[in-house]
Amino acid sequence: MAVDIVQLREWIGREESASEVVTPELVRRFNATLDLDGCSLPGDPAPLLIHLCLGQPAVPGAQLGSDGHPARGGFLPPVPLPRRMWAGGAFAFHDDIRVGETVTRTSRILDVALKEGRSGQLCFVTVEHRIGAGGRDVITERQDIVYRDAGSPKPAPTAAPAAAPEGAHRRLIVPTTTLLFRYSALTFNGHRIHYDAPYARDVEGYPGLVVHGPMQATMLLHLAADIGGRAPARFSFRSLSPLFDNADFILDAAEDGAALKLWTARVGGPVAMEAKAEW
Template sequence: MSEVDIDHLRQWIGRSEVRQELLTPAMAARFNATFDRGDEPANGEIAPSMIHLCLAPPAAPTGELGEDGHPARGGFLPPVPLPRRMWAGGAFTFHDDILVGETVARHSSIQDVTLKQGRSGALCFVTVNHQITADSRPVLTERQDIVYRDIDPPGRAPRTPPAAAPGRHRRVIPPSPALLFRYSALTFNGHRIHYDHPYVTGVEGYPGLIVHGPLQATLLLHFAETLRGARPAGFAFRSLSPLFDTADFTLNADEDADGLRLWTAYADGPVAMEARASW
């Protein structure tokens, strides 16, 4: 059981950083190819939604990565001493379009650090706020919820939530190793659970490669755009259970008075990520 000094970690609240990157046509083309969108946007055209998640990632030297492929703890994010980290949820408010050829800047700050107890032990939540600009224009506001947790104790039986009913709108997604690897490459994400099958099964004990949370969120937002014909003004999501590359999963959507309720799930499995899109 890892000890968490929450008073020390809360000293990171208020820390900030700014990262920026030019959004080139080549980057936009690689993003669209990864998601089978086909288009190759030129300078001045509207960039695909959620591409900002692929811009200006931290670039830790390879020699400074841990065994799991993550950079060493500390720096901008607090050095939480729990071994497993995941993007637990978040929310986006879209203000304007990003155009290909613009310089996209991410102004980030640590909003909160809290400690809770879960089934597997301590859970440390870090809330990060991102203000995104394109050529100095405000284009979106993002809240990112990161959770750190301990490894499950040996012999603990996994929870078996009930299977989710299919949505009125439904699309099947094959989580191929190529898709997961390409998204890791787009986001410069070295976390081995997404592309290293021997590691994720033999060391971390999962049944297969894990589908990224941001990848699922991007697929759900693109699904919402397709159904409504326009990018939502707001999009919020929460991860509930993991998806692996062991079986196809589905994107699902139902309309309600506030917009679209969306979720990912296996055909016979529980909700993996739930989301809401509003216009």
């Protein structure tokens, strides 16, 4: 499929903003979905990465693509490659978001790049989000989105990837359909690969429902905060391979000097997401 990268790069510099209140009800639903402890009274610190649930585009059904995402060509560039995934990102935490505050996200397209991978064309869109609450800068975020062609040839077979190592800290996650559905609802994410099993299998060719990348990152960040006794100052992550609802997976962590290395992997499988937390 032809990709006009010159046209797509015209989207660099585009901005949009959205605001939403962190309500006690949202905090309770977030904590319940991810089995987190925490308070939800006005003024309490809100859970880490709850801002991913706020200010999401409320697009009418008629304006959604067949995959459940908003049709392209608004804030994000109209990349013609149909398969879209969140490939990675990074967060710098400056202050707590507090329950009851209005959170504003200002987003800007930083880069659009076309690359050739083993499976065909890949288009990477880099977005910066600046998160403010109560007049304070609270989070700076980089989001890496990747698009690929549905008809890309599969890469030549290679040796089976090595199983992920076991970390010093481990936590088992059972990716039930209920968990995936509830996280999609929290983030108003209509992408059908996370809740529509026939679509995920028959249209996109996956063996099951896909576990959300942002949810894996959120789980790893909360594990890091539990281990470190406080929230990290910086957290970055990168998706290497997908996880599905057909196998349990592990959150792993190991000390790396003053930092913490973290990763997810299905039981007995390779690393799916790798991350780093720094204080």
